[in-house]
Amino acid sequence: MNKMNVLSIVTVISLFISFFLAFFLVTVKTEHKTSNRLFAFFLIITAIDISDPLISLVADVPSNPGMLRNSLAFLQIPAFYLYVLSVCYSDFKLKPKHLLHLLPFLAVNLVLLPHFYMVDLASKINFIEHRQSRIELQFNHILFHIQIVTYFIAVFILLRKAKKLYLENYAGISINSYHWLFQFTSVLTILYLIVILKNIFKFSEYPYISEWIKIGILVFELFIICWYLYKALNNPGLFRNIDSRLQLVSDIVLEEKKNEPQTVSDHEFSEDLTKLKKYMMEEKPFLNPSLTIQDISDAIGIPTRELSVLINHRVGQHFYDFVNTYRVEEAMDILKDGTKTKVTILEILYEVGFNSKSSFNTAFKKHTGNTPTFYRKNL
Known part of the structure; x- marks a missing residue:
């Protein structure tokens, strides 16, 4: 040929x-x-x-x-x-x-x-x-x-x-x-x-x-x-979730330093963080697999811009990792529960707000150093 x-x-x-x-x-x-x-x-x-x-x-x-x-x-x-x-x-x-x-x-x-x-x-x-x-x-x-x-x-x-x-x-x-x-x-x-x-x-x-x-x-x-x-x-669904009007936190922080230095005091930061953590623990919004920072902002009354700086800059975690930490902690509680030994890992990950096994395993290992299966076996 x-x-x-x-x-x-x-x-x-x-x-x-x-x-x-x-x-x-x-x-x-x-x-x-x-x-x-x-x-x-x-x-x-x-x-x-x-x-x-x-x-x-x-x-x-x-x-x-x-x-x-x-x-x-x-x-x-x-x-x-x-x-x-x-x-x-x-x-x-x-x-x-x-x-x-x-x-x-x-x-x-x-x-x-x-x-x-x-x-x-x-x-x-x-x-x-x-x-x-x-x-x-x-x-x-x-x-x-x-x-x-x-x-x-x-x-x-x-x-x-x-x-x-x-x-x-x-x-x-x-x-x-x-x-x-x-x-x-x-x-x-x-x-x-x-x-x-x-x-x-x-x-x-x-x-x-x-x-x-x-x-x-x-x-x-x-x-x-x-x-x-x-x-x-x-995989018919792709990225498609981002609003182009959003700003990177690094740009927001830089803008605030130029225009309004020390906009948020340490006291205000501490109060907002306490309010945020209380809401996360009591209301468990992280169980929603489609949770956004806007959802939490609307619920606790902190403007999205300030909340984004609080989590992504002051706390030092991306919102994505911040939410997944709570999901993993919730999953760990279920894995420790002796009455739920028959609940599968797949059922647990959906229950705590994850949408895929790969993202759950990645987040769990990042938080604990082990896979969910290994963690359960070694309790």
Whole structure:
């Protein structure tokens, strides 16, 4: 089987899965339509980009649609960035300002306008034959590489901030989704770094190496798409809980130091902490698996902003860990209860407010140094 056949087979499989998943994301009934549509758009653009081996079989001369198809690659990473943004923040909405992400795509096509789009076929062929010396294509490749690096740095910064905001304001299970989204972004980063390597060889003295790397990229993309499909079907709920209006506690503290030094006295801090601990012990709000810092703020009458600083800064614990400490303590009481020896670990974790065995085991071991099963056996 020659190289062209391998490329064609892998491309057909990748296209089928990409369009199938895109169709699924667009048609599935869910409240997260914007996120699904953004990722479906990302998949479709990617599918069009990797369709080159099939297109070349039926169109062996350069054309305006063909060049436009190649330039669609500049929409891939912006689409993925907006997708991550929409997944992280529950109040995300597409706005006119997001059209700025189209600028790289528009810029590359504008550069190609005089010497490719507006010339005859012979000039187009000459343009492609001398592509290694064409400043327009060199500009586009450099811009594409800059775009990849810039956007992936932005995505990782976004995920880091989203994780911090979640830990400081929520106590559910969505942190597991962050880990998956971080992994998915890391894998995509590796893929695009390989793409950069392919492009370097494409404009070097060894262009044939670029063609073999292209086969590897297609196989890698197929694996990524299948992996995402598996995750999407098994984990339909993602992060999606964070309000973008929330501030990081570090930013709040810095702001208060600049504007109102010593806003909260040690006495007020002690009173608020006593009120908080009393509420946690007596009312046990942590049994609610979807508990947020806003819920506690409403219940005890401490403004959310002040309560967030109290827990995340003054106490020195993320809200997520603060709540899980009470859940673990409650679980320990149940495990110690001789009348509840037949209650399973799974039943206990749901009873105390956890939503998954993995998050329960992680929190329990962090608090006690042992797993729940080991703790029960050694009482």
